[in-house]
Amino acid sequence: MNSLDLLTAAFSGIRTNTKRTAMTMLGIIIGVAAVVLMISIGRSFESYILSQIDSFGTNTMDIIPTGFEKFGGNLESLTIEDYERVKRLSTVEHVVPVIIVGKPVGYGREERTPMVFGATESIFGNYGLEIDQGRLLDSADEEGALHSAVVAYQTSLDLFGNRNPLGERITIGEESFTVVGTLQSVGSLLLSDMDKPVFIPFSTARIVSGQDHLSYMTLKTVGDPDIAKRDITELLRDRHRIKNPENDPDKDDFIARSAEQVTSIVSSVTMGLTVFLALIACISLLVGGIGIMNIMLVTVTERTREIGLRKAIGARPRDILLQFLAESVALTCTGGIIGILLGAGTGWMLSQIANRVLGEFHFVLSLSAIASAFAMAVVTGLVFGVYPARKASRLDPIEALRYE
Amino acid sequence: MPSLISLSGLHKSYFNDEVETAVLHGIDLEIDTGEFIAIMGPSGSGKSTLMHILGFLDRPTAGTYTFLGENTAGKNDDDLAAIRATKVSFVFQAFHLLPRATVLENVLLPLLYHPGIASIDREKYARKAIASVGLSDRAGFLSSQLSGGQKQRVAIARALVTEPALIFADEPTGNLDSASGLQVMEVLEKLNAAGHTIILVTHERTTAEFADRIVHIKDGLIESDTSSHKRRKAGADVKLK
Ligand SMILES: Nc1ncnc2c1ncn2[C@@H]1O[C@H](COP(=O)(O)OP(=O)(O)O)[C@@H](O)[C@H]1O
Ligand SMILES: [Mg+2]
Numbered sequence: 001m002n003s004l005d006l007l008t009a010a011f012s013g014i015r016t017n018t019k020r021t022a023m024t025m026l027g028i029i030i031g032v033a034a035v036v037l038m039i040s041i042g043r044s045f046e047s048y049i050l051s052q053i054d055s056f057g058t059n060t061m062d063i064i065p066t067g068f069e070k071f072g073g074n075l076e077s078l079t080i081e082d083y084e085r086v087k088r089l090s091t092v093e094h095v096v097p098v099i100i101v102g103k104p105v106g107y108g109r110e111e112r113t114p115m116v117f118g119a120t121e122s123i124f125g126n127y128g129l130e131i132d133q134g135r136l137l138d139s140a141d142e143e144g145a146l147h148s149a150v151v152a153y154q155t156s157l158d159l160f161g162n163r164n165p166l167g168e169r170i171t172i173g174e175e176s177f178t179v180v181g182t183l184q185s186v187g188s189l190l191l192s193d194m195d196k197p198v199f200i201p202f203s204t205a206r207i208v209s210g211q212d213h214l215s216y217m218t219l220k221t222v223g224d225p226d227i228a229k230r231d232i233t234e235l236l237r238d239r240h241r242i243k244n245p246e247n248d249p250d251k252d253d254f255i256a257r258s259a260e261q262v263t264s265i266v267s268s269v270t271m272g273l274t275v276f277l278a279l280i281a282c283i284s285l286l287v288g289g290i291g292i293m294n295i296m297l298v299t300v301t302e303r304t305r306e307i308g309l310r311k312a313i314g315a316r317p318r319d320i321l322l323q324f325l326a327e328s329v330a331l332t333c334t335g336g337i338i339g340i341l342l343g344a345g346t347g348w349m350l351s352q353i354a355n356r357v358l359g360e361f362h363f364v365l366s367l368s369a370i371a372s373a374f375a376m377a378v379v380t381g382l383v384f385g386v387y388p389a390r391k392a393s394r395l396d397p398i399e400a401l402r403y404e
Numbered sequence: 405m406p407s408l409i410s411l412s413g414l415h416k417s418y419f420n421d422e423v424e425t426a427v428l429h430g431i432d433l434e435i436d437t438g439e440f441i442a443i444m445g446p447s448g449s450g451k452s453t454l455m456h457i458l459g460f461l462d463r464p465t466a467g468t469y470t471f472l473g474e475n476t477a478g479k480n481d482d483d484l485a486a487i488r489a490t491k492v493s494f495v496f497q498a499f500h501l502l503p504r505a506t507v508l509e510n511v512l513l514p515l516l517y518h519p520g521i522a523s524i525d526r527e528k529y530a531r532k533a534i535a536s537v538g539l540s541d542r543a544g545f546l547s548s549q550l551s552g553g554q555k556q557r558v559a560i561a562r563a564l565v566t567e568p569a570l571i572f573a574d575e576p577t578g579n580l581d582s583a584s585g586l587q588v589m590e591v592l593e594k595l596n597a598a599g600h601t602i603i604l605v606t607h608e609r610t611t612a613e614f615a616d617r618i619v620h621i622k623d624g625l626i627e628s629d630t631s632s633h634k635r636r637k638a639g640a641d642v643k644l645k
Contacts, residue, residue, distance in 0.1 A: 001516045002523065009516075016504050309500045312461060313562070314489020314517035316482050397461050401500060 001319050010326035013299070014334070024295040025335035027288025028380065032339025032373045033346065034281035039369035040347040042274030044354075048361050049266045053259050059093075059225055060126060061258040063217040063232065066249075077240060077253035078214040085235055086217065091228035095219035096123045099205040103173030105198050107159040114155045114196040116172055118205015124150075124183075126218050127194060132156075134166045134181030137201055141180075145203040149177040153185040154195035172200065175208050225258045232256050278369075285376055288335070289384040296328050296388035307392050308400025321393035328385025329378055336377025340370050406473035408570060408601060409435040409458060414467035416453055416624075427453045429624040430467065435603065437569065440596040442604040442615035450624045451605045452574055458603065459492050459572045460484040472569070489517040493563035497575035499555045501547040501562075507534060508543045511561045518566050533565040534558075537591050553584025560591055564600070571595070574605045589614045 001009070014021045063086070065075035083097040101116040117123065121137045124130075132153065141148045149170060156165050165179045177200060186194045206212065221228035236254055237244055244251040300307070307320055315323075344365055351363035416428040427450045435441055443451050456462040457469065460476070461484075469476045471487070479487075493514065501510045511530040515521050521529060534543050537557040542550065547558060556576055563571050573592060577585030593614050596602050606612050620627040 004523070005516050012505075305500060306502060309502075310513070310517075311485070312459075312488060312494050312500075313514040314485055314566075316485040316517075318482075319485075319517060398456055401496065401498075 001315075001323065006322055006326045007330075009323050010330035013323075013327040014331050020295065021331065024291055025331060025338065027291040028285065028332050028335030028377055029288075029339040029342060031281060031285030031288040031380075032336045032377050033343035034284055034339075035278055035373040035376065036340050036343030036366070036369050037347045037350075038277035038281050039274055039366045040344065040364060041350065042270050042277060043364040043366050043369075044347070044351055044362065046267060046270035046274075047364050048354075048358065049270070050263055051360065053263050053266065058258070058260045058263060059221045061219050061221055061225065061229065061232075061256055063219070063236070063254055063256050065214075065216065066253050066255055075253070076213040078217065080212065080214065082236060082239060083214060083217055085239065086219065086232055089228070089231050089235065091222050091224075091231045093220040093222045094122050094126075095217055096120050096126055097202055097214050098123070098216050098218060099202065099209055099211050100215040101172060101200070101205050101209045103208075105155070105159070106171040107168065110159050112155055112158055114152070114198055115193075116198045116200060116205070118200050118202045118209070120202045123199065123218065126220060129186070129194065130184045132182045132184045133164075134179070136181055137199060141201040142203055145201060145207060147175060147177045147204060148180045148201065150181040150183065150199040151179055152183045152195050152197050152199075154192070155198060156182040170198075172198065172208065221258075225260055229256050229258060282376070285380055289332075289380040292328055292331055292381065293384040293387060295331075296324065296385055297391070299327070300324065300388045300392040303392075304395065304400045304403040307395050308397045308403065311395070311397035312401065317393040320395075321389045324389035324392045325382065325385045328389070329381035332377040332381030332385075333374075336374050339377070340373060343373070344370070406470070407434045408437045408439075408472060409433065410468075410470040411458075412468050412470075414454075414457070414469060415465045416450070416457060416462075417465045427624050428457075428464075431621075431624075431626060433619065433626065433629075435601070437601050438596075438599060439617060440593070440602045440604070440615045441617045441619060442606060442612035443619050443621060444606060444609075444612045445621035445627075447607055449621045451607070451621055454621065455572050455574055455603065455605050459494060460487045461494075485517075486519075489514070490520065490566060491568055492570045492572065493566060493568045495556065495559050495563050495571065495573040495576045497578040499552075499559045499579070501555055501558055503546070503548040505547060506543070507539060507545050507547055507550070507558050507561075510547050510558055511565050514562060514566050521566070529565050529567075530561075533561040536564060536595070537561045551584065552580050553587050556580060556584070556588045557591055560588070560595070564595065570601045570603065572603050572605070575607070576604070577606070577608070577611050585611070 063078065065077040080097065083095060086092055087095050096119050099118040101118055103116060104111050104113045105116065120142055121139065124136050129152070134150075137148060137150055140146070149172070151159070151165060151170075159165070159170065160168065165182055168179045170177050170179060183195075186192070200208075233252075233256055237252065240253055242252060249255060310320060347365070348363050351361055354361040411431050411433040414428055414431040415426070418425045418427065431454065443454060445451050453462070457464050472491075502513070505513075508527070508530055511533055512526055515526040515529060531540070531543065534540055537560050539554060539557055539561065542554065547555060550558065576588055576592070580588060589611060592602055592604070602615075604612065604615055612618050617629070617631050619629045
């Protein structure tokens with residue numbers, strides 16, 4: 001048998017019982033589709049998150065009192081003096097001190113509880129927030145500790161509906177503020193929290209909250225973020241009298257977290273998730289492979305007399321082995337191709353939906369996932385086809401011909 | 405010129421779970437090219453066993469089998485497969501056609517394993533073989549759509565297509581009514597007249613009489629070896645030992 005004969009025999013073999021062939025392939029189809037889908041979704045999601053983080057710029061860094069997230073910003077380790085000193089570092093382009101005012105925001109009878117950020121005007125540039133109506137906070141607001149407020153997109157909608165918010169007076173706790181501007185939506189679900197805050201001048205927030213320490217600082221670095229981070233860490237440890245040459249984060253009373261770090265965390269999380277999902281997909285492929293083996297064993301039994309005949313007319317054991325191997329590989333390859341189309345199609349559809357919900361979500365079809373899924377299908381066919389094919393090739397022709 | 409087949413002291417035993425079943429007890433036989441020979445005997449006498457050994461589907465337990473002047477003792481499985489692919493072929497009682505394949509595809513099958521015939525020539529050979537059994541108009545039919553007699557003629561075409569030195573037919577009429585059986589025997593007779601060597605295995609007297617020579621087997625030994633009393637081929641030389 002030449003290779004064309006093998007191919008013909010393999011496909012005519014799987015054509016003889018199309019319904020059963022389809023059922024058998026289902027396991028492989030689902031397995032391969034799952035591999036392609038999971039990996040593509042993982043990649044798409046990763047690239048989405050990374051592009052979102054990138055919109056801040058990777059040179060953004062936050063300095064957070066340790067435990068900030070756990071205890072709601074009541075830690076007092078970061079001071080205004082710390083901010084003044086960080087500002088003077090040559091590796092820091094600019095730094096924004098932030099006080100989070102934990103008070104409700106009211107307008108008429110509407111009340112909301114967004115984050116109220118007391119911050120200097122550079123916070124908008126730092127977070128990539130853009131003006132919609134009116135103006136951003138400026139140095140006059142800061143220097144005069146004016147009661148001016150800039151309201152982010154969602155909160156502006158919530159409070160004012162379709163009324164013009166400019167010049168309206170809102171309350172933050174007991175204090176009254178004038179809305180001087182509103183922000184554009186950041187346009188992504190992942191960052192939708194950034195559509196909620198109300199921004200007031202830092203100096204005003206100090207007075208209103210009676211708080212002297214910083215909730216956190218956010219800054220942009222110059223040059224290598226790692227060097228900036230080292231400078232900042234050294235400075236703050238020195239100021240806080242912390243000796244921590246071994247860099248034990250538990251000894252510090254602050255952490256410096258860069259966007260780059262977040263990026264690598266995201267990458268490793270999505271990578272871990274992708275590997276995990278791909279592993280599950282592989283297991284389903286394995287199950288599919290066992291299905292293939294079963295059906296090939298049934299096929300060999302059903303075609304015992306055909307095998308006997310082929311041997312009687314001169315087929316060598318090797319010819320029979322190759323014929324049945326080719327058949328099981330043809331099964332898994334066909335299933336693999338259908339599975340790839342199904343997985344890619346489903347992934348594309350899901351990403352269209354994700355794009356509607358999240359915005360800016362692009363489908364990343366992972367070619368390496370397709371190639372490896374197809375390779376896995378071929379290998380599955382080979383591995384699970386060997387046993388039935390060997391069984392076929394070893395049949396005694398006389399007994400095989402006598403088989404009823 | 406050496407005989408086509410020469411057997412001496414051929415023994416065959418089957419071993420199942422250490423239990424020996426001795427079937428052939430020392431067969432001596434010479435068969436020449438061009439013969440039409442019937443091996444007769446009651447059921448269970450060892451006819452098929454002998455044919456399987458002669459046709460390289462099985463090996464003798466003892467004795468020598470010389471085929472075309474060559475001792476076959478040292479041959480491995482692949483060698484035997486190669487001989488089956490090129491030198492011998494079989495017609496079985498149960499036809500053994502692939503039911504979902506057409507007549508043409510069934511007849512093409514042996515050519516897949518024949519190294520000497522190029523792919524492009526295969527169909528030409530197959531159609532010629534189908535024509536010689538008178539089934540050209542059925543070439544495109546599925547073999548399951550044929551009558552028993554037609555199926556057996558397809559099986560004969562399949563046996564012919566590689567132009568083997570020798571065709572074995574094991575009870576070829578056993579599954580057929582007498583009219584179809586007669587037709588099949590006439591095809592075999594015609595093939596023999598055209599020069600093919602045919603070894604027929606049967607337990608039916610009437611079928612055996614199409615052959616020129618009848619070898620009787622009983623209890624694994626040759627009981628008699630005679631020329632057929634019904635001489636249909638003028639001048640045919642009957643070999644008797
Ligand atoms: N594989 C086998 N194992 C054991 N005994 C067998 C086997 N094949 C055939 N026999 C026995 O050998 C004897 C001859 O069988 P066979 O050659 O088929 O007879 P025939 O074709 O003359 O009817 C029978 O008794 C049969 O039971
Ligand atoms: Mg028999």
